[in-house]
Structures are given as structure tokens and as C-alpha cells.
Amino acid sequence: MTLPLTPVWFVALPLLLAFASPLWVRLRLLMPLLVGTPAALLLLAFVLLPEVRTAPLLETIVIAPPLGIHLQLDSASWILVALISFAGLLTNAFIWLADGEPYLRDRRAFVFLLLLIAGCNGMVLTGDLFNLYVFLEIAGVSAYALSALRRDASALEAGLKYLIIGSVAAVFFLFSVVLVYLQTGQLNLAAIAVGFGEIPGPMQILIGLLMLVGLGIKAELFPFNFWVPDIYQGSHPAVAGLYSGLLVKVFLFVLFHLVFLLLADPKVVGIWLMGLGAATMLIAEVVALRQEDLRRMLAYSSLGQIGLITLALGFGVEATTAGGLFHMVNHTLVKLLLFLTAAVLLRSFVSAQLADLAGAGRARPLAAALFVLGALAVMGLPPLSGFASKLWILKGFAEAGVFWPVALILLAALIEAGYYFRWIKVLYDPSVQLQAVHPVGRLAYAPMAVAAGLIILLGVAPFLVDALFSEGAQALLDRGATLTAVLGAGS
Amino acid sequence: MLAFLDDPKVLHGIYALGALTLFFIGLYGLLAKRHLLKMLISIAVMELSVYLLFIGLATSPGETAPILSDGLTAFTDMADPVPQALTLTAIVIGLAVLGLGVSLAIQYHRLTGKVDVASMTELKEL
Amino acid sequence: MSWMLRLLFLAVSLSPAALLMAWDADLSWPLIEGVRLSLTLTPLAGFFLVLLALVAPLIALPMLRRPSDVPSLVLFVLLLIGMQLLLLAGDFVSFFIGWEVMTWSSYLLLLRSPRTDMVTSQSYILFNLASAFLLLAGILVFYSVTGDFLIRAATEVSRPQALSLVVLFGLAFLIKAGTLPLHIWIPRSYDQAPDLFSAFLSGSISKMGVYGLILLLTLFPDALTGFAGRFLNGPAVGYLLAWVGVITSIVATFKAISQEDMKRLLAYSSIAQVGYITTAIGVGSSLALAGALYLALVHTLVKVLLFISVAGIVLQTGQRRFNDLGRLIERMPISFFGVLIGIIGLAGMPPLPGFAAKYLVFVSLVDARWLLLLAAMILASTAAFIYCYKLVYAPFLGHANSPEAREAREAPWPYLVPQVILMGLLVLFGLFPGLAIDVLIDPVLVGLQMAPIGSESWAKLSTAYGGYDGVVLMLVFGTAFALVTGLFLLLRGRMRRAGSPHDLSFAGEVPTAETPLHYGAGMGRELRRIPLVGWILRQGTQGFYLGLAGQMRAAAALLGTLYVGRPQTWILIAVVVFALSLAVQAMMGGL
């Protein structure tokens, strides 16, 4: 039996494996499969890559026309899918190899992690608005549950808060889906895109704002992102790394995918999104200056980077979009690295407070060194990967002759340096002799080392992958091509 | 007397009004109540209002249920089946979320003895 | 660490020299779409590469002394790579990459010192990153004007563009060079950095700001004259820059005089020296640029020499404050000569090359008719004698003030070899002031399309305003010295060595070990009584920057309150924002 290699596996495989989890427990395959699934998906992504680069892959699982699940794998969504698989792989490998908290290694965690991957893949791939909602909720539910896995007061609090705010977001998003369907009678994104222009203006605005609130809460944009630090602080750092590295990226992608697809002229919305992005970035970076908890600090830093990506994507020029996509990848790598470092430090010293980590650099030299590497990369310092993408974004702005985002990005980077270097300094505080409380296995560093290696590799040789991002940006921006591909040349 | 209700516009108006009222009731509950379960219920109410709106506005008076049985073989004069299918799905999802939420709330209550969202202060800035 | 690795490290430290000798091609390396890194060696960069090639192995050698700090060595290698990239850059992206690698690796090296505190490290990295980001902003403006990243003269820029470019680049390089009022990160970090790394910071890294400033002149050949025309016989914008430089020198010099710590003194002296260089760059003529380059050369040699000597002292005594040292001349004679030669070079005394450099700058100032500037520069460079004297007196002369100073031993040989080499180089350049002109500086000037200074022979420094002959000067001085000493020894009579350091004419009193005889840290304190100096010493910019940091933290606290509310608050804000934007849209769209 040969299985056709189609995009549907990105959703189907994790779902299937997740639901068959009792079997894996019995077969003692839980951990290998936890790592193996994203690895297989990553492999699949690379197998599909040549095909995707020639033309977007479309797949429709017909239930009954017009009902059906449309999956669309183009160059842009390929980046996200590969990223999701890779991030899942790293986090899961860390969970396996670090041999740490048992609650992350049992069946529930397995199910939720795979569901999260499936949901994210689904969101990215789907060409159907309602399916988008469904996958959004799948990813959401698994995320709420992952937050609360530890089942102590803070984890439950994080889970509950996340659930409340996430549900509100989902309601708003569902509202907009309903309105879209009522207005156009279509759920296929391409079909909606064709009809969207005919919706009356006020309704367009209403739909747009509902979507913005719904996805904005999920994608952590400024006036809707106040929940983020609490959740990141309450969750296990590895899980928080998944949120920051994976979930938010997917929502951002969805947001911009919708913007670029539905609107004939994305510039109208783009300027507002850029404003939101700039506000997100600056406010988060400023607030991060005072954070004393490593996880909260990383949460704010994550917000700042999200703002930057929003700023870049909102501009809607190929260079900034490609840079933005590239930055998504880089930020995912970096945040995974940083959150996994945080996990190691948290386990070693039982606390993630600044005061308790003073001098950790000598007790855990490798973790601290990786933290430094991650910090340098997140600030976009060459020769690490953050620089290449930031340069790309900035270059895009410079080409267009728009300089206020450049100034804001650089200012934000400076503020960011203000707190990251404060942490680095404290980690290497020479006056404190810190002893690690719990041991951390050497293998735990393997996924971090992979991330670090990629950060360096992508920083030194970004030309290896830059074509991918250019193509991705073109795919994302080229509304006509997508419509043609989905609906056929006639429409 | 109620014939004016057969006018789709009026009916849709009433549906929309009702759904929105429900939505705002839910929103009010969400914003004003501090009990965790009440908040979850409010969210459920909000979701419900959206379902209601969807079903209500997608159906016009005179349409039958979109069920292919009893000799009906064509989709004529049937309500649009898609919203109903979607709503069913959404209800399932909503239920799942609600269930998760309630279970978390119960666990939280068992662990800390608190049900007040305002007293959830484990996570905060220093 | 095995000897293999040590050897490897030394080999890496020699890489700038190897690069200088072996470089003959242009390298190119794609980065991302539309950005190619290209490496090439211009004469100007070559000059600074020579400085780096001189300094790097000399600092690497003592760094290898056991027990060596492996992370430091790795970071030093990274730093060297970054600086070489910066110097070889043919385009702005590689320039920036080099700049940033230099910044963060030097920051991490700074952290290797146990003395670095939070304020120091933060001010170091924030100022340097601010410089880097200003540079990046400038690069992007440049890119938007010219359409690529190549470093070349920008000809078709409009005035506002050129102005913004010059301001952005200029600020970036002035921060790195540490001119007033952007200098505040320098004294702290030079003071608290690892002792050997301080030498590199002052000797090489600060020169990168100078390199940038000179590069700026090549980017905009009319940068100095283009905006406000000429003032007297020089560019008007340059006049402002020159005043900035000279005021930097004056203030830093007086601050240096009032320091109580060797490394802080040297740090302020670095600021002052770079201030001279800035002044010379402001003049912008061929003579002045030659002077600036010459000053950069001398300052590099001198500061590395001084910092290594000081590092040796700190290593052997564990003391760095003037009050805790003294009378090391008998204990550490070679270090003493290191510092002595160093301060002679620093003070710009003939016959060492510091004089040649200052001579060129003075002459260029006369040539530009900027006499007030000349007077101000003379003030700074004469006041510098006081701290130079303090630097040699307080550790080496006077009285030993701590048990460590009393029992110190000469610094180990890895510290002495670089000192001896540097002393030799300084004397060589002093003997042959034309050597540096002919070999190092004229190629740069030619590369910048300026008139070369030229020299009839290596021994002579000659300008249109006259010159001098280093060999004759040194010969006359040496002969006179030998003659005087010989004649003196011919005289009859007994030379008697004082029986004790306390055998002093002390108004009939008998000083003992308890008597405060060492006039170390207090030296120069009475300068405060001079109204102008007192006023200068009372000023400071630290308050401003601390205030800025405080305001940032207050803003962080204020905005942070948004993120600590209840879920209801978040939802309420979201709903209100939603409603408001709907309302705004409604009003704007006439819904």
C-alpha cells in the first residue's frame, strides 16, 4: 500500500496518532511517536517542497459540494508548516530528552501536543473559513489544556485565563465567519475573496473589526494582548516556547493571509495593522524593562517581536513580507531556544526570578551561553539569524523610502537590548556563587544546540533559504495567483 | 396577526435583535460576574447567540429542513444546510471548550478553594 | 588548555598581519536577496588594519598567561574577526556586521571582569548599540538614496538627505569615539574591563570610531563644507566638529587629572586623545587628516603600552588606586620605562612621535586660521602634562603605600615583551617621523584623493610650514645627555645615596612610614580652585542619562499596569477598542 503524499497528512497524521494514544502507551511508543510525528511531518514537508515551489498544492476532500475541506499548500504556507513541524520536533525532543516533568511526558500531554500541531497545520493549510474556525478551536483547546497541565494553582490559573480570553476571541471570530457566510454564502476563502468586495462597506468594516479582535487576541496584538505574560509565566517554559514560537506565528499568518486574500487593496488595512504592530512592539519592549521573571520577560520580548513582524507584514511590500516571514522563522528558533534555556534554568534553580538566577552563568555555563546566543539573535545582532531577517525588513522599508518604521524598529531593538543585556549581566554576576539544585541531562541540550546551530547557520548563510521566503512572500501577496489557482482561470 | 413575521426581513430582524441581546447579556455576564462558572456560562451564552444568529438569518420563512428523506430528493425550498451543519460543529466545539473550562475551574477550586476570578493572583509582575 | 590551542590563538591574533600581507583580491559573499557582502582593502582601512595587526598579538600574548580564561580567548577571536570584517568591508552591510560583532563580543569580554557592575555594562552596551543602530539607520538612508550598499562617495544626494546621513553616521561614530556628551560609557567601562582588554578597548576599538569619521569624509567629500560653507580657511561644519573635539579634550583632561584610579585616568585620557583626533578631522585638510591618522597611530601604541603596564601593576599588586601604590620604580623598572615612554608619547613630547602628530595638527589649525581652537587645544594638551605626571609619579615614584606595593615583583615576561616592543616602535617612529608619513599615512591620503604630505627622508617631517628632523633631534638630545652626564661624573665629590626613603628634608621633621608622604590621588585636586576648571569639574552628564533611564522605568511601570489586570479588564478593553473603532469608522465613513 502506498500512501499518497498529500498535504492532508499534516493534519491527519497527528490527529490519528493523538487519538490512538492508549495504544502507544501500551506499546511504550509514546515518546518516540511524540518526536517521530513532527519529524515525519517535517520530512513530508521537505519531500513536498520541490512540488510546492513549482505550483501550490491544492487538495479538496469532498464531502458534498460546496461542502468540503480545502487544503492549500503554497510557498507561504509551506514555510509555516515546516516551521510548525520543526518547532514541534524541537520541543517534543526536549520533552523526551530532558527527562523532566512527568506531566509533560504522559498521555494527555502527548495528545494535546499533537493536537496543537494538527490544529496549527490545519489553520495554515485550510482554504476554508469555517475549517479555520474549527482548527483554531482545536489548537486553542489543546493550548488551554497544555497550559493547565501542571495542575497547580498557577498553571490552572493560566489555563483558565487563557481559556476565557481565548473563547472570547473564538466567539468574535465565529461571529465574523457567520457574517461572512451570511453575506457571501461562501466559505471557501478564494470564493469569499471574489465576493468580498461586493459586501456593503459598513459590513466589511464590521466583519473586519470582528476578525481583527478575534485574531488580534490570538495573535497577541497590542490592545488585545494583556493576557500574554500571565499565560507564559504560568505554563511550562517549553510549552510557552510553543505558544510564542508556533501558535502566535500561525495566527499572525492567518491574519495576514486573510488580509491579503480578502482585500483587493490591503494597504487600507495595512497601515492600521502597522500601527498596531508598532504599538505592540514599543509598549511590550518598554514594559519588559522592569520584568524580574524570566518567563514574563521572554513573553514581553515575544510580543515585541510579534509587533515587528506585524509591522513588516502590514507594509505589504515583497521585501518586508519576505523579511517578515524570515523573521517569523528566526523568532521561532530563537524563542524556542530561549524558552528551553529558561526551562533548563528553571529546573536547575527552581526559580525563574532575576535575583535567584544571579551567577547562573557559572553553574550552568552551557545554558547561559545558549541564552546569550539567543538574546543576541533576538536583538538582531549579526552574524546571527535575527539580523538577516531584520535587515531584510529594514531594507524593504528603505527601498520604499518609509523611515518611521525603521526608526521605531531600531528604537525598540535598543530598548530590547536594555533588558536582555541586564539579564545577561545578572546571569554572569561574579559576586554570587550559585549551586544548581536539580541536575539536567546533557541530552536536554541537544534540541537547543540544533536551534542554536540553525540560528548561526541562517545568520551566516541566509542565502541558502532566502529564495524560499521571497517565493513565500510572493505567494502571500499575489492575490490573483491564488484565486486563479483555486478557482480556475475563468473566475 | 403574526403574518408580518413571514416577511423574511422582519423575522431576520427579530432574530438579529434577539441574538444581539443574547450576545450583550453574555458579554455583560462575562464582564460583570467574577465567579468562574458564571463567566464560563456567559461565554457559552455569547456563543449561543452567534449560533442563533447564524441559524436564524440563514433560514427564511417557508423553507423546510434540509433533510433528504421522505421522498425529497432535491434541495429545492430547503433551508441552506451548511449553517446548520456548521452550527452543529460549533456547538460541539463550544461544548468541548466549556467542558474543559469547567473542569479546570473545578480543579482550581479544589486546589485553592477559590472561584473568584479576581482572586486569581498567582501570576503577576513583581 | 593545551599548548596547541594557545598556539592557535596566537596565530589568530596574527591574522590581521597575515591579512595585510596576503590580501590581494576582492571577496564577495551573498547574504540575502539583493544584499551581497563584498570585502576589499582600501588604503584607509589598511591603515587601521595595520594598527590592529600591531596591537592584536601584543595583547594576545599576555592574555595567554596561565591560568587563561578560555571564554575570553574565544571572545577575543570573535572580536578580531569582527574588526577585520569591519575594516575589510567593501559594503555597508559587512561594515555593520563587523561593527556589531565587535560591539557584542567586546561587551561579553567586558563581562569577564569581576569588577564590572550593572551600570557599566549597561551603559557600554546601550551606547554602543545606539551607535550601531544610528549607523544602521544611516546605512538604510544611504541605501534608499543610492540603491545599493556599496561604500562609495555619494554624489547625487539632495541636501536634506545628505544632512540626515551626515548626522546619523556622525552621531554613530562620535558615540564610538566617545566625544562629549556621548562619552559617559567610556571611563566606567575602560576602568572596569579586564585589564588587558582595556588596552584593546582604548587602543583599537575606539579607533573604529575614528575610522568611521574619516570614512564619512570620503563618503561625502563636501560633508564639512557642503552645508555651511567655509569659516576662515576651513570648513564651517568642521569648525563645529573641531570645537566638539576640543571641548571633549579639555573636559576629559581635567576629569583625568582629578581621577584617583590608574585605569580611570587612562580612560579619560583616551577620551581626550580621541578629542584631538576629532578636532583634526574637523579641520579636514590634508595636513589635518595626516595629523589625525598620526595621532591615531601614536595613541594606539601609547595606550596599549600604558594599559599593559598598568595591567602588569594590577596583576602584581592587586591595587589600582594611586593611593595604594608608589615607589614601584625599584620593583618594576621595565614597567616604569613602559609608562615613562608611554606618557612622553601621550603628552606629545619631542622626540617621540606624539609630537609629530601634534605638530601636524597644530600646523593644520594655523593653516585653517582657527587660532582660538589652537589655543583651546594647547590648553588641553598642556593640562595633559599634569595627568601624565600623575600617572608616572603615583605608581612608580614617591612612597610605597601598601604592603603589596612594597613587595611587588616585576610583571611576568608576557607583559613585558609587548611593552618592550611598543617602546621600540615608539622610539623608532620618534626617530623617523617621516617613516609613518611615508609608509602609512601618505597612501591613505592618496587614497582619499588628497595631497600627500611627503617626506624627503624618513628622518624628516616636512610640511609647507616647516618641519623637523627626528634623528638630529634625538642625536642632539642624546649627545647632550651623554655629555652632561659625563661632565657631571667628572666633577669631584661624592655621590651619596639616601639611606632611607624617609630621608627627606621635611622642615626638620623626621617622617616615618606612618607619615602621609605619597602625594598620589590628591595631585591636581587643587586645580578645582581655578574658577574655570572648578566649573568644568562640577559638570556632568551622568544625571541626564540616569534620569532618562529612570523615565524609561517609570514608563515601563505605567504601561506594565495594563498587563496585570483581570481577564475581564482585558476583555473590556478589547470590546471598548472594538466599539470605538467601529464608532470612528462610522463617523469617518458616514455610516
Place this chain on the structure above:
Amino acid sequence: MYHKTQCEGFQCEQAMLEVPDGVEAVREGVLDRLIAWMRQKSLFVLAYGTGCGAIEMRPLMTSRFDAERFGVIGAATPRQADVLIISGYLALKTLRRVIRSYEQMQEPKYVIALGSCTINGGMYWDSYNTVKQVDRYIPVDIYINGCMPRPEALIEGFVALQARIKNGEKGGYHHYRENIDWYKANQRKVLGDQVPPAYTYDWYHAGDVA
């Protein structure tokens, strides 16, 4: 503290104190004579105002007496001085400083003792804390007696000193060096452990004060 000894004043050890004058010239040659001549033309004075004689020394430099025409001029520190003037009674506390200053002067050096107090204690002859005979502690080349001697007398003393220098006579400093043990013993007798360290005479190791 002052230790009273059996033998006090100029009764005892007379031989030690007597400097044979005029017979022992240091070296005789043209150069030596030239040097001696120039030496006597230039006398830098360290004026130690120990007592009331200080008042009489000051007018020496004024227009009225104008010692500068003899080449006599003040010196700031003992290192530069040729002549030490002890102007009046010498308390024990001052003696210590005087010895110290004297030892710091560079040879050839001369001492002029001013006033009766330096010769025999003068009006302080029975004071518990003054030195009666200065020349027991440091060698005196010229005594100028009187209580107090006028500046004219001081000039007279200078001229006499110049004459001795010109003749190439051995100065008191030779005597001090040759009899350092005796001087140091005397100093120790009155000063006890307050004797200033003899840095200048580093070859002198007698006793425990070196």
C-alpha cells in the same frame, strides 16, 4: 629627656671640642684655592630661628645690612644650604630638628651659633630642657656671642667664616664625621630614643639608632 651627667659643660672632654684651627688645610692646589675662593663668595644660609636670635637674623637681608653683597642669601631647604645658623637657645625639642637639618645639609657645611645661649646656656643655663653647649651635639664653626648679637656682629661672623673657608681650613663637618660616635652618644644622652635617625651617615652604625 635630659639626663644629667657628672661632667657638665665645658669642663669635661675639652680636648674633643677643641678644633685645631688654621693648621690643617684640606688640599692645596690652584684649583682647590679657586674653589675655596668661590665657595666663600657664595654662602646659602639655612636660618634656624630657634630663639630670639631669629629676630636679629631677618634684618640681615634688608637694605640696611644687605648681606647679599657678601654672597650670603637664604636657602629654603637644608639640601641647598651651606651654613646653618642656630639663632639662640636650643630646646631639646628643637635640638632634634637642628641635628636633623644639619645632617641633611650637603658638605661642605658650616654652623654659626648665634648668641650666648648656644655657648653656655646663657640665661637659660639652669633650664631643664635647653641645651647648654651646642657644640656637644653638632660642630660649630663660628660662635657669635652676645645677647643678642646685632646683625653687624652676624656679618662679622660671616666674614670670619668666609676667611676660614678661603684659607681652606677644615670645617666642623670633618670633626663631626671623625667623632660621630661621640656626638651621637651625646645626642642620645639628652634625647634618648628621640635621636633622629642618622640617614645621612649611613656608614655610622654605632648604637641602635642607625
Place this chain on the structure above:
Amino acid sequence: MHAVVDSLAMIAVSYVMGFLFYGFYRQLNARVQRRWGPSIWQNFFDNMKFFFKSETLTHGPMFFFGPMIIMAGAFTTVLFVPFLKDSDWLQGFSQYGNLILIIYLLVVGPLGNALAVGSSGNPFGVMGVTRGLTRLMGLEVPFFLGLALVMLQHETTSVHAIMAAQDGLANWGLVTNPIAFCVILLPFIASQNGSPFDVVGAPVEVYAGPRVEFGGRLLGVLMTQNMMMSIAKLVLVVDLFMGGATNILVLIGKAFALFLLTTVVSMVFPRLKTEQAVDFFWKVPLGLGVLAVILTVWLPSWSA
């Protein structure tokens, strides 16, 4: 050979001029104070007396070499100042030097000596050095500004060229650039250790001073260099402002006239504290210098 003889002659001339001028100064001073004063040779005797002290104390090698450096500096300075114009003699090595070099050479020696002072370990000596350096910081600014005006006037730093441009009384710097002369006059007096500004050396009265530990032959060396250095500075100012001299008598005459001027000025003023002196230099002579710059540089440039 010529160079050697010439150099020795220059050193001799400056030494003889030095002690004679200062002998004269002491006499004149005495006469002003209605005394007879010493003979004109008195400085020579003093100097020789010190040279023939039979004992000299040192505080280590550096203490010994300090006076040697300052003496070598004085010799070098003298040799780099051209004494005569249009002559083969008394030129030394002046064609290898320039005005700025000479000004710096004037400082080399004292700094070398400062090392010896520091090495003596006497805090009073070091205080004196600091005072000297402080005064130098004060006086150098207007002094150099005045000389810069001269350099600018002749567009060269070569003393030879400046001298050559001043043939005839009408072309003397004193006549063509009087304001520059006024600017340098007071700093020049200070650099000669003249009276209102002489607290540094404080020959007799103040214990603290750079020479507190020097005695014997080393002090003799210091005296000698001081006299020679003074002559070098006098000759330099003569070269710059009074057209130089064509023969030795003219040189002595002009230098003597200048010396008389500075002596007369310095004789009637009481002493200033160092800080007061510095403040004074930065107000009066420097203010005058700024005025001179405005008048002679800025105004012509703007009116042109």
C-alpha cells in the same frame, strides 16, 4: 666639526649671558631696593660653588638622571634656537627644528626633572611640580596663541624664515604685530619664572618647590640649565619679534633690552598664587589674544 664648535659656542654664549644677565638682575633688584647687592658674577660663584660641593645626595638613579635630562633639554633647546641671523655661526641645529618644537623642548627638561622630584619621595617637591605644571597650563595658552599669531603672520613655523622676514625696524614683529607681543609678554615673564608668577620655584621663602630635595652638584646643574633656558627663551623672542640679530653684540643688546623690560615689569609686582596666576592668564592675556585673533584674523577674512 663646525657643528661641534658652533654648538659649544652657543652653549658657552648662553651660559655666560645667563649668569651675567641674572647677576645684573640681582644687582638691579638690589638697587631698586636701595641696597648695593652682590657683584654681577654672583650667579657664577653660586653655580660654581654648587658644582664643587664635595657631597651630593641622591635618591636613586632617577633622581640623578632628572637633572641630566633637564640639562640635556636645555642644551637641545639652546641648539635649536638660532642665535644669529644670516650667519654661519651660532646656528646650532636650528634648521632641523621649528618654533613649535622649541616650545615643546622648553617643557621636556622640566618634565624630566619632575621625575627626579617624584623619585625623591618628597611630597613638597611634588607639590611644587604640580604647581609648575598648573602654571604652565595657564601660561602656555596665551603664549602659544601669541606665537600662533606670528606663525600665521609669516605662514611658517620656521624661526629662520620668521627672522628673515623682519629686516629693518619697520618689519620687526614688534612693529608689524604688536598685539601678539603684548599677548605673549606676561606669559613670557611667567615662563622665565618672573616675579608675579614665581611661586613655583619660590627661591627662598617657600619650603615646597620642585628643588626641595636637590643639593650639591645636582642643584648646580639645575641652576645652570635655568640660566641657559632663560637665555634661549629671550633669544627666541628676540628672533620672533625683534628681527633677530646679525652679530653677537646686537644679540646681547636686544636680548638685554627685552630682559630689562621683563625685569622691570616683574620687579614691581607681588607674587600671585598659582590658581590666581592661571586665572589671570586665562582672563587678561588670553582675552587679549582672543581680541587679537578677532582683529587680525577674523575681521580681515570677513571684510575680504
